[in-house]
Amino acid sequence: MAERLRINIGDIIFDLNLPAAHLKTLLQSRYEPFLTDRAAIWQVTLTYDPSLKIENEPWIHHKGARTHFEIAGHTGWIDLDTREAVVSTPSDALAHSAVERVMAFVCMQELPRYHNALLLHGAGIVINGKGYVFFGASGRGKSTVSRLARARGQVLTDENVIIRLTPSGAELASTPFWGFGTPLEDICRIPYQQVPLLGLYSLVHAPDFTLTALPPAAAVMELLTSEKVATERAASATAWLAMADRIIKEVPIYRLGFRPTLELWEFLALGQERMIRSTDDS
Amino acid sequence: MTHKPTHHPQIAARVFSDEAVLIDPTKNIVRMLNPVGSRIWELADGTRTLDQIAVVLVDEFHVDVDQATASVETFVEELVSKNLLTWR
Secondary structure (H helix, E strand, C coil), rough: EEEEEEEEEEEEEEEEEEHHHHHHHHHHHHHHECCCCCCCCCEEEEEEEECCEEEECCCCEEEEEEEEECCEECCCCCCCCEEEEEEEECHHHHHHHHHHHHHHHHHHHHHHHCCCCCHHHHHHHHCCCEEEEEECCCCHHHHHHHCCCCCCCCECCCCCCCEEECCCCCEEEEECCCCCCCCCCCCCCCCEECEEEEEEEEEEECCCCCCEEEHHHHHHHHHHHCCCHHHHCHHHHHHHHHHHHHHHCCCEEEEEEHHHHHHHHHHHHHHHHHHHHHHHHH | CCCCCCCEECCCEECCEEEEEEEEECCCCCECCCCCCCCCCCCCCCCCCCHHHHHHHHHHHHHCCCHHHHHHHHHHHHHHHCCEEEEE
């Protein structure tokens, strides 16, 4: 008998159809803050295929509304019209990775179109009631900044964050897609956190702290360095660009040169204040 | 030349302030255009010839017509060769 689990990520409800009861127990624990009773929008079926190999050459192709793929030991398809997906895993250990690949892809496609939101490859952090998003490709410092934030505030996610625009401003949300760089107990997984978002920060390791406000197109280019999935289809890329345009009109985007010390938070508070003052002066 | 350049249907693009960001999903390439290139991109919507685009640039950027025409031809040909623009 199929086992089911319903998950809410950024108001997209996934009904996971699992091949075994022990997998349900495993994933239930992993996704506990995101479980919901709300009606599902997406049906995602997980199956076993022990022949899959992580080292297989990855591929992805799109035909109409359907995307077929094999990546990192998972293969399957995702249909954006019928809102169904099937994904296979070679083992229990990779089951979460299989369903998260599908759910992240769906979030990339649907958040900008239907939910006034974007999924960004970034760390979402709340300090003194203010939200910060730090983004950049792997190795740019998201986990480092998350580690520095532990003593000062909440780490909503160290890897993938949802930014949603509401009539009262931008808000942050956790996702169940986290990295390996931050212990899970240090991540405060809250489905939505309504805090004023102070800015988006493109991370660059540097000998000293610097903060540079980015003009709109340059800001979008920075975001795109780590958002490849969003750009795989022309229609998706168009929706992504439109949503990014709305977000950068609400939230400033900076390039942040930083060194890994706790002075980061003081610098950000002061640096941002100076920037706001200089904008007011001009 | 009476052909009219237009955006390739496989390209996603948006102009932010006065700079365009273009995404080619088939090649996974992202490109940002400068303000003049972005204006040419906006004007290349399938309704204008190269000469008509050049006339607009002369007016908006205060350049002479020969310079504008040469710039438009070179730039459009480059974008066509990259499958970012196509001819209508």
